[in-house]
Amino acid sequence: xxxxxxxxxxxxxAQHGDADAREALARDCAAIAWRVAxxxxxxxxxxxxxxxxxxxxxxxxxxxFHADRPLAPWVAQIVRNLxxxxxxxxxxxxLEPLHRTSDDVVLEPVDPTPDPEARARRxxxxxxxxxxxxxxxxxxxxxxxxxxxxxxxxDDIAHVxxxxxxxxxxxxxxxxxxxxxxxxxxxxxxxx
Amino acid sequence: MTAxxxxxxxxxxxxxxxxxxLTQADEQRVRIHLEDCAACxxxxxxxxxxxxxxxxxxxxxxxxxxxxxRPRGLFSALSRxxxxxxxxxxxxxxxxxxxxxxATGPENMAEKLMVFxxxxxxxxxxxxxxxxxxxxxxxxxxxxxxx
Numbered sequence: 001x002x003x004x005x006x007x008x009x010x011x012x013x014a015q016h017g018d019a020d021a022r023e024a025l026a027r028d029c030a031a032i033a034w035r036v037a038x039x040x041x042x043x044x045x046x047x048x049x050x051x052x053x054x055x056x057x058x059x060x061x062x063x064x065f066h067a068d069r070p071l072a073p074w075v076a077q078i079v080r081n082l083x084x085x086x087x088x089x090x091x092x093x094x095l096e097p098l099h100r101t102s103d104d105v106v107l108e109p110v111d112p113t114p115d116p117e118a119r120a121r122r123x124x125x126x127x128x129x130x131x132x133x134x135x136x137x138x139x140x141x142x143x144x145x146x147x148x149x150x151x152x153x154x155d156d157i158a159h160v161x162x163x164x165x166x167x168x169x170x171x172x173x174x175x176x177x178x179x180x181x182x183x184x185x186x187x188x189x190x191x192x
Numbered sequence: 193m194t195a196x197x198x199x200x201x202x203x204x205x206x207x208x209x210x211x212x213x214l215t216q217a218d219e220q221r222v223r224i225h226l227e228d229c230a231a232c233x234x235x236x237x238x239x240x241x242x243x244x245x246x247x248x249x250x251x252x253x254x255x256x257x258x259x260x261x262r263p264r265g266l267f268s269a270l271s272r273x274x275x276x277x278x279x280x281x282x283x284x285x286x287x288x289x290x291x292x293x294x295a296t297g298p299e300n301m302a303e304k305l306m307v308f309x310x311x312x313x314x315x316x317x318x319x320x321x322x323x324x325x326x327x328x329x330x331x332x333x334x335x336x337x338x339x
Contacts, residue, residue: 035251048254125245147211148246154213173207180238 011067022059025071029058032072032150033079039145040083042134050086054079073156076146080160087138125183132182140175147172197231206236210243 010028013021033054037047057078058065065074133141146152146160157172158165197203208214209222226233294307 031253034253038251044254122245122248125241126249129242129245130249144246148243149249151247154208154211169208169213170204172211173204176207176239176242177203180242183242 007067008071011062011065011071015062015065015067022062025062026055026059028071029055029075032075036076036079036145036150037083039133039149040080040138040141041086046086050079050082053082057082070156072150073152073160076150076152077160080142084138128183128186129179132179132186135182136175136178139171140178143168143172144175144179148176197229197235199225199229201225201229201232203232203235206232206239210236210239 010021010024014025030051034047034051037050037054038044041047041050054075058075061078133144136144142161143157146157147154152160154165154168157168161168163171205214205218205222209219214222226236291308291311294304
């Protein structure tokens with residue numbers, strides 16, 4: 001029996017030259033790319049440039065993209081390569097603690113808990129976690145961003161990073177432990 | 193540092209368990225182990241707290257990620273193009289007629305020099321910007337992208 005393949009109608013229309021679909025696709029790619037890039041670099045301006053470069057690459061390679069695959073891993077793979085290239089050329093600074101978060105990157109904590117005190121604690125932790133991302137090495141930061149911020153499945157992360165699925169789990173675990181250690185260190189021995 | 197598991201349980205499985213990415217057999221193994229092991233329960237609780245914090249954080253995307261507005265249909269594109277053409281023809285015609293009238297009119301040389309001198313300056317500025325724009329367009333990374 002043949003497997004049912006579901007194609008993304010927007011991607012298919014864009015591949016057939018539909019201008020509205022191309023524009024919608026470009027917007028989606030830019031948004032995904034910016035989110036990933038800003039979390040990897042910590043710099044919104046660099047992220048904006050990388051997002052534009054990613055859109056260009058996505059549109060150029062659109063004919064080779066399989067419309068039955070999710071868009072986010074593909075875009076994430078492109079932006080990840082661009083960030084690495086940029087870092088290699090030393091155009092991107094190492095991620096630095098974003099004390100200027102309130103000016104440059106606006107965090108919007110989405111919290112379902114109605115308890116104001118718990119919500120305040122959660123928001124404080126969210127800000128701290130964002131700052132602690134800087135303490136991770138590049139590979140650890142990548143995997144945290146792809147899984148915990150972008151919500152990619154292990155198979156998709158394996159595809160993006162070009163590693164086996166088992167490596168995704170072990171690397172992700174090490175990265176989370178490292179992040180937890182850093183959060184604990186900054187909160188002077190308290191639990192995250 | 194959290195306490196070490198006395199059974200040397202592979203704690204990477206806790207991450208897979210948290211993400212719902214384990215096989216049924218591994219999932220059951222983790223569940224049973226968590227019931228007995230306080231150290232792993234503590235480590236797992238920490239992972240849960242951290243993941244909740246990351247997964248519920250959103251970033252406010254900048255507005256300039258939006259792409260330029262462009263005409264949406266054939267009529268809109270044609271009327272916009274025709275509108276620009278009419279506007280340019282009108283501006284060139286009107287300006288040309290006015291300048292011709294001024295050049296051949298009875299005004300004295302000082303008045304003519306003031307008008308034509310100003311226009312000459314504006315033209316120089318325009319040409320300078322135009323040259324820069326053309327130079328930039330040749331090296332624009334996005335020129336091949338059809339928006």
